[in-house]
Amino acid sequence: MRRLPRALLLLRLALLVAEGAPEALVSAPRSLVWGPGLQAAVVLPVRYFYLQAVNSEGQNFTRAPPGQTPFKVVVKSLSPKELVRIHVPKPLDRNDGTFLMRYRMYETANEGLKIEVLYGDEHVAQSPYILKGPVYHEYCECPENPQAWQKTLSCPTKEPQITKDFASFPSINLQQMLNEVPKRFGDERGAVVHYTIVNNHIYRRSLGKYTDFKMFSDEILLSLTRKYKYQVNVDGTVAAYRYPYLMLGDSLVLKQDSPYYEHFYTALEPWKHYVPIKRNLGDLLEKVKWAKENDEEAKKIAKEGQLMARDLLQPHRLYCYYYQVLQKYAERQSSKPEVRDGMELVPQPEDSTAICQCHREKPSREEL
């Protein structure tokens, strides 16, 4: 017994050594910066990139670095002659030593952008980053070759969920769908928006009462048609959205077993990225108890889930996903899409900022 305090003291010292590292100072040059917002060609409504704080010994911070010195981003037009309005919100602290940096452009920067990432007065990593122009505004109508576009966004070559979802629809008969879908989903469930995309214009018809979600689908389709040309016809319905936000947080997600899914679920494994619970919630208490008693393991699952979600749910990956769904759908259509009775044109935003000079070569063929 006499020796115990000494053992405890040693243990405490060991812990102090282990915990000592994050107290070291932030090293601006050793910190890491990466992400699509540093590439001119990745056109998104809000551009973003990440920052990992690293200390002077080259170790990653796993919590927000101590002290008052903030990371800061300054985005300017490359040419002093060109005035470009850009909004840069404060970095978003993700509480794990990383930060999300965002900026929104209000017009196209023809010459390009200079992005400075600063810690105090010091440049971080390879800052300043030079994005050679044109750096297009999201509303600029400037279609490009879809292959090039997918490459720029590092779209995954395969989306297993899409392949699976379309497996039972080798061909899609638009006329037949038009006879069946409005009745089944519009009248009975009140939520179908019927879209047709012809010659890069979007037309839609809302069927049923609960179709306000069209503002989201409009936005995605308008954005995609600005980015390349295609003809496709798609009917939209809607699913639940809460889960991804849960996954992005830093707590453990307990996920109810469900016949419904979102496109990224295939990549998530029970007990690796989340803790499964029965559909009838019969084992909820048991699983919560498990999490309490297995704190380390629960934390590990939470972390894995968060990392996976961050990877899968990056904004640009969603555009990839929608593109591939539309592509698959288009391949299967047995007739040409047409603008049908009762459809209205969905206009591109009229914002004067949409006016820009498109320097991309026209895609060589009409897509789809």
Ligand SMILES: *[C@@H]1O[C@H](CO)[C@@H](O)[C@H](O)[C@H]1NC(C)=O
């Ligand atoms: C440090 O963080 C970066 C970015 O989050 C990661 O890619 C890298 O593997 C981390 N390094 C270590 C040693 O954990």
